[in-house]
Amino acid sequence: MILMLKQLGNKRIALGILIVCMLFYPFSVGYSSYFLTLFVITCIYVITSLSLNLLVGYGGQISVGQAGFLSVGSYSVAILSTKLGLPFLVVLPLAGIITALIGLLIGLPAVRLKGHFLAVATLGFGLSVPQIALKWDKLTGGFSGLSVTPSSLFASETQLFYFFVFLTVLIIWLINNIVKSSIGRAFIAIRDSEVAAQAIGINLSFYKTTMFVISSFFTGIAGGIYGYWVGFVSPNDFVITNSFLILAMIVVGGLASIPGSIIGALLFSIIPHFTDSYVGITNIVIGVAVVLIILFKPKGMVSMFNFKRNKSEKTKKNELLLKEEGNRGVNI
Amino acid sequence: MQILMSGLIFGCIYGLTALGLVLIYKTTDIVNFAQGEMAMVTTFVSFVFLSNFGFGYIPSLLLALIFAAIFGIAIHQIVMKRVQSAPPLNQIVVTLGLFMILNGMAGLIWGHKPTSYPQAVKGDSIKLGSVFITPNELFILCITFFLMLIFFLLFRFTRVGLAMRASAQDIKASQLMGIKVTSVFTATWAVGAILGGVAGIMTAPITFLDTQMMFEVLIMAFAAAVIGGFVSLPGAVIGGLFIGVFENLIAFYISPEMKLVYTFLLIILVLYIRPQGIFGGKQTLKKV
Amino acid sequence: MLTFNDVTVQFGGLTAVDNLSFEVPEGSIYSIIGPNGAGKTTVFNCISRFYTPAKGSIKFCGDEITKYKPHQIINIGIARSFQNVELFSKMTVLENLLTGLHPKLRKNIFAISLNLPTVKRSEEDSRKKAFEVMELLKITHLADEQVSNLSFGFQKMVDIGRAIMADPKLILLDEPVAGMNPIETEKISQLILNLKNEMNYTVLLIEHDMSLVMKVSDAVTVMNFGKKISEGTPKDIQNDPVVIEAYLGEVNLHAEVK
Numbered sequence: 001m002i003l004m005l006k007q008l009g010n011k012r013i014a015l016g017i018l019i020v021c022m023l024f025y026p027f028s029v030g031y032s033s034y035f036l037t038l039f040v041i042t043c044i045y046v047i048t049s050l051s052l053n054l055l056v057g058y059g060g061q062i063s064v065g066q067a068g069f070l071s072v073g074s075y076s077v078a079i080l081s082t083k084l085g086l087p088f089l090v091v092l093p094l095a096g097i098i099t100a101l102i103g104l105l106i107g108l109p110a111v112r113l114k115g116h117f118l119a120v121a122t123l124g125f126g127l128s129v130p131q132i133a134l135k136w137d138k139l140t141g142g143f144s145g146l147s148v149t150p151s152s153l154f155a156s157e158t159q160l161f162y163f164f165v166f167l168t169v170l171i172i173w174l175i176n177n178i179v180k181s182s183i184g185r186a187f188i189a190i191r192d193s194e195v196a197a198q199a200i201g202i203n204l205s206f207y208k209t210t211m212f213v214i215s216s217f218f219t220g221i222a223g224g225i226y227g228y229w230v231g232f233v234s235p236n237d238f239v240i241t242n243s244f245l246i247l248a249m250i251v252v253g254g255l256a257s258i259p260g261s262i263i264g265a266l267l268f269s270i271i272p273h274f275t276d277s278y279v280g281i282t283n284i285v286i287g288v289a290v291v292l293i294i295l296f297k298p299k300g301m302v303s304m305f306n307f308k309r310n311k312s313e314k315t316k317k318n319e320l321l322l323k324e325e326g327n328r329g330v331n332i
Numbered sequence: 333m334q335i336l337m338s339g340l341i342f343g344c345i346y347g348l349t350a351l352g353l354v355l356i357y358k359t360t361d362i363v364n365f366a367q368g369e370m371a372m373v374t375t376f377v378s379f380v381f382l383s384n385f386g387f388g389y390i391p392s393l394l395l396a397l398i399f400a401a402i403f404g405i406a407i408h409q410i411v412m413k414r415v416q417s418a419p420p421l422n423q424i425v426v427t428l429g430l431f432m433i434l435n436g437m438a439g440l441i442w443g444h445k446p447t448s449y450p451q452a453v454k455g456d457s458i459k460l461g462s463v464f465i466t467p468n469e470l471f472i473l474c475i476t477f478f479l480m481l482i483f484f485l486l487f488r489f490t491r492v493g494l495a496m497r498a499s500a501q502d503i504k505a506s507q508l509m510g511i512k513v514t515s516v517f518t519a520t521w522a523v524g525a526i527l528g529g530v531a532g533i534m535t536a537p538i539t540f541l542d543t544q545m546m547f548e549v550l551i552m553a554f555a556a557a558v559i560g561g562f563v564s565l566p567g568a569v570i571g572g573l574f575i576g577v578f579e580n581l582i583a584f585y586i587s588p589e590m591k592l593v594y595t596f597l598l599i600i601l602v603l604y605i606r607p608q609g610i611f612g613g614k615q616t617l618k619k620v
Numbered sequence: 621m622l623t624f625n626d627v628t629v630q631f632g633g634l635t636a637v638d639n640l641s642f643e644v645p646e647g648s649i650y651s652i653i654g655p656n657g658a659g660k661t662t663v664f665n666c667i668s669r670f671y672t673p674a675k676g677s678i679k680f681c682g683d684e685i686t687k688y689k690p691h692q693i694i695n696i697g698i699a700r701s702f703q704n705v706e707l708f709s710k711m712t713v714l715e716n717l718l719t720g721l722h723p724k725l726r727k728n729i730f731a732i733s734l735n736l737p738t739v740k741r742s743e744e745d746s747r748k749k750a751f752e753v754m755e756l757l758k759i760t761h762l763a764d765e766q767v768s769n770l771s772f773g774f775q776k777m778v779d780i781g782r783a784i785m786a787d788p789k790l791i792l793l794d795e796p797v798a799g800m801n802p803i804e805t806e807k808i809s810q811l812i813l814n815l816k817n818e819m820n821y822t823v824l825l826i827e828h829d830m831s832l833v834m835k836v837s838d839a840v841t842v843m844n845f846g847k848k849i850s851e852g853t854p855k856d857i858q859n860d861p862v863v864i865e866a867y868l869g870e871v872n873l874h875a876e877v878k
Contacts, residue, residue: 062421109604115420116363117603120558124596127551135589174733181732181739182718182725182746189708189719196706199668200782201694201723214729244365244428251425256710280444283436290429294422295414 014259022165026158036161038273040229043168044070045265047222049249050175050258051215056247057255058179059211060191061110062119065126067242069216072099073223074233075133078146081227083139088151092224099220100213107212111205126243133235145234148227164225171218176258178214187211188256248286252293254300263301335584336577337463342552343576344476345535347569349546349553350560351480352527354568357557359496359520362412362423366430368550370407370525371532372543373434374400376442378533379449379541389452393533397526404525408518416503416517438543446545449536472534479530480569483523487565496520551592552579555599560611567611621646621822622667622698622790627676629662629846636662637673638846644790644824649816651825651833653857654843655866660826661703663843664792667824668700669693680790694723697789701779701796703826709768713759713778716767717750720785753781757811773804780811790822791815797829805832812836834858842866 022039029035052066076095080086086094106125113121133140140146154160178184186207189197194204227233249268254260268286275282297303349367356364364370378396381387387395411430415423451468458465487493498506499513506513531553532546539545556575560567575595582591602610622644629637637659644650652660665671666678669690678685680696688696699720708716725746731739754760757777762770767778776796783791793812797805809832815821816836827833833840834854842850842857844866850857857863 056421062424064424109600112607113603114607116357116562117558117607117609119363119424120554121596121600121603123551123554124592124599128593128596131589131593135587135593177733177735178729181727181743182722183727183729183732185711185715185719186722188711188715189722192708192710193706195670196702196708196782197719198670198690199694199700199702199706200720200786201691202719203689203691210729241432244431248425248428251421255421280436280439283432284440287429287432287434287436291411291426291433294418294426294429295411298415298418298422 019169022169023162025165026161031158033157036157037229038269040161040164040225042266042269043164044222044226045246045249045269046168046262047171047225048219048246049253049261049265050172051218051222052246053250053255053257053261054175054179054187054218055211055215057250057257057260058184058191059187059208061208061211062115063122063215064119064247065122065124065129065240065243066215066219066246067238067240068122068126068129069099069103069219070223070226070238070242071129071133071233071235072102072216073220074227074237075140075146075223076220077224077227078148078233079139081149081151082146085149088153088228092221092228095224095227096217096221099223100217103212103216103220104209106216107209110212111208123240123243126240130235130239140235143235145232147232148230150231151228160229164229167221167225171221172258172262175218179258183207183210245286248290250300252290252300254302257300257302259305260300260302263305267301333461333463335580337465337469339577339580340573341469341472341538341576342580343556343573344472344569345531345538345549345572346552346556346575347572348476348479348527348531348534349549350556350568350572351483351565352524352531353553353557354560354562354565355483355527356520356524358563358565359500360412360416360517361420361500362415362427363420364524365424365427365550366407366434367524367528367553368546369431369434369438370400370403371528371535371549372546373438374403374525374529375449375532375536375541375545376438378529379447379536382450389450393452396533397529400525400529401522404521404523405518407525408521412521413514413517435543442543444543446540446542449533449541451537452534468537475530475534476569479527480566483527484565492516492519548592552576552595555595558599558609559602561609564609564611567609570611571609621681622824623677623679624663625677625679627663627666627673627678629659629666629671630674636846637666639676640843640846640848641676642841642848642851644822645839646789646822647816647820648838649812649823649825649836651827651837651840652843653827653830653833653840654849658843659846660843661794662846664700664794664824664826667693667698667792694786694788698792699783699786699788699790700792701776701783701794703794703798705772705775705779707767707775707778707782710766712764712766713754713770714747714750714763716778717753717781717785718746720782721746721749723786749785753784756784756814757781758807773800776800776808780808784815784819784821788821790824792824792826794826795828796825797827797832805829808832809836 025039026036048066048070052063055061055063073095076098077091080091080094110118110121134142154163186197186202189202190204190207198204226237245268249264250261252267253262253264271285271289272282275285293301349371353364353367356362374396377399378392381392381395382389407430411426415426453467453471455467458467487496495511495516498509498511499516503513531549535545535549552575553572556571557568559574560571578598579591579595582594586594624640624642627637627640628635640663652663654660662671666673667685669685669688672686680698683696685693685696708719725742751760754763759774759777762774767775770778780793780796797808800808812823812825813836815823825837837854840852840854840857841848842863849866850860850863
């Protein structure tokens with residue numbers, strides 16, 4: 001399989017195969033509710049790890065509290081659909097917008113922080129959300145959680161499944177467009193050199209806040225998908241270990257890489273499926289995987305697949321020439 | 333007053349854990365998310381000495397701390413040494429990986445049922461003015477200040493401390509000056525693990541002995557380290573005491589469940605006003 | 621065009637720039653020279669608004685620039701290159717140049733995320749512009765190369781190219797030929813002259829390489845210990861005893877050390 005992908009080496013073909021697999025998936029698992037859920041959970045993590053990669057991999061802003069945004073999204077869906085009785089097509093985008101507003105609130109103070117200080121501030125956010133959900137029981141149902149009113153738009157679980165798969169693909173496409181655009185370049189610029197970014201007219205605080213807003217918007221949608229699929233939200237759905245897991249997904253998959261985020265999310269959503277029958281093994285397996293991959297593939301699993309354009313002989317020759325020229329420059 | 337006092341006791345534990353974090357960060361530039369889990373493992377080991385082998389408290393403590401040192405050395409030699417020059421995010425995620433491994437292993441070996449853990453010093457509460465304090469709490473207070481002082485002096489005035497500070501500043505230059513940077517880092521991890529172990533063994537009698545015991549402590553220790561500026565050893569302890577007292581006040585006057593939320597609100601507020609923490613040095617502008 | 625009026629910059633107790641005044645006329649190449657630590661880059665950092673002067677005013681086309689934030693400086697028409705190249709190291713040469721167009725691009729997040737035709741078109745135009753600049757710098761063959769793989773000389777070129785991308789009125793070049801060999805230096809000096817003669821840019825230059833300064837400059841200011849010690853045409857400067865003393869003094873000092 002890996003060899004095949006290497007030979008293909010082409011993003012489009014890989015994407016095509018992926019989509020076909022997605023379409024046939026419910027059929028191949030016999031519409032088993034368990035496997036459909038496993039797939040939807042994977043989709044949720046794909047969206048979340050992409051959003052986090054936007055922030056961490058592209059923008060260089062560490063966030064250790066991404067699961068907090070998932071919780072905000074899933075609770076928004078529960079509250080809007082059950083307490084206010086709003087329809088599906090309103091609730092899901094609203095969940096994204098509410099989460100984006102929270103992201104804005106977090107992003108505003110966070111733009112002043114760097115590195116570990118930012119990590120701890122976002123860690124605090126990730127820890128606080130479940131606590132607030134527990135405490136604010138008038139709104140959230142506290143410890144007993146809240147149920148989500150299912151949408152009448154979809155006749156069956158399978159239809160809802162296909163809608164969510166479509167939504168995931170759509171979001172992958174949207175995020176791909178963003179990172180390839182001038183906005184995406186501004187994010188990378190901030191990551192690589194804040195000084196130069198300012199000198200070419202990039203407003204640091206504006207773009208850092210924008211990163212948080214975009215990232216939390218999509219994560220909020222992912223949380224909303226969770227709420228609608230599971231039909232029930234509780235404070236223990238997305239705790240701080242989920243945040244750690246999402247961070248591990250992007251580092252293990254590959255920073256600043258869209259295929260990397262997807263690979264990481266797939267890996268860590270599927271591992272628990274195989275290890276859950278042995279209590280306590282999941283953490284060990286994931287932990288070992290994380291340590292091994294970072295020790296031996298520091299650029300993430302995506303570096304095992306040759307997704308990037310093959311270097312032509314010509315550019316390789318150029319590279320050699322450059323090195324030589326560089327050496328000469330130093331000698332003189 | 334009683335609230336302040338028990339806040340200070342918790343603060344000591346946070347401070348000790350933060351001290352280990354800051355020591356490792358200051359020297360090796362790595363934020364160790366596995367610090368709490370390393371402490372938890374050490375605490376379990378000390379309990380094995382206490383209950384399974386029937387050793388006394390002090391021998392168990394010492395044996396456990398020797399274990400902690402070896403454990404710290406092993407973690408540095410096997411894993412952390414290899415990511416020393418990796419990007420900070422990779423380092424953080426490796427320690428998160430270790431966190432998960434240690435937590436899972438401890439659960440497998442010792443189970444998930446909380447057990448009670450004996451206090452260091454038994455005895456009835458002593459009345460000091462208007463506050464009651466148990467001998468055990470007094471012991472925690474003393475040991476915290478003792479360790480803080482020791483490490484402060486060690487870092488400042490000894491050759492080892494000098495080597496640590498030099499390696500922290502510039503790895504290459506230190507190597508050229510004949511400092512064995514890797515050995516210094518290994519030693520730092522050993523010392524960091526010992527500090528964590530002490531914190532763990534102090535925590536266990538107050539909470540319970542189980543695999544999750546250090547989680548909240550670690551979070552609060554992070555908060556303490558951040559308030560202290562992440563590079564100041566006394567800052568870490570003072571930050572710990574501050575967080576401990578603040579948290580207890582919130583728990584008493586507002587609600588125990590919300591102490592985490594308010595603590596982090598406080599931290600974000602502090603960082604907003606002073607992005608480098610209270611005891612952190614001046615932020616320097618990158619030279620261009 | 622750019623006027624410094626009694627500008628003083630202090631770091632703690634240290635005065636890095638002391639009552640500095642000079643004026644860069646439009647359409648000229650103006651150089652600032654001086655021994656290391658004379659405060660030259662500090663002058664640039666004031667214009668880029670990374671530092672704020674303790675006193676004095678800096679005017680650009682009659683507009684006081686100390687009121688602007690660092691990211692707004694490019695919008696009034698001042699771009700810069702950096703002494704130790706501040707490139708976006710994981711990007712390709714092309715992408716680095718494209719970032720230079722940042723202030724000119726429309727950034728509608730909805731249009732961008734849907735990749736609408738308007739976005740595609742402006743992206744196409746930007747690329748065209750980037751290739752023009754690469755042609756000018758003769759680095760077109762490196763378009764898809766990651767900049768961290770390039771030699772220092774080429775990185776400097778890309779740094780300058782990125783500054784040109786936004787079509788500024790004034791370009792600040794901070795030691796563009798430091799660490800370059802004579803052939804590369806020659807290329808850069810041609811480029812600087814081109815910037816003035818063919819593209820009508822005004823150039824403010826910091827440089828240690830005297831042959832370059834003497835060749836391209838219309839006017840020169842000499843700084844030492846944060847103060848202006850001399851000013852004039854390259855010829856005047858070369859014969860100014862104060863300047864000779866400043867430089868020779870430094871040489872003597874070196875001799876003693878050795």
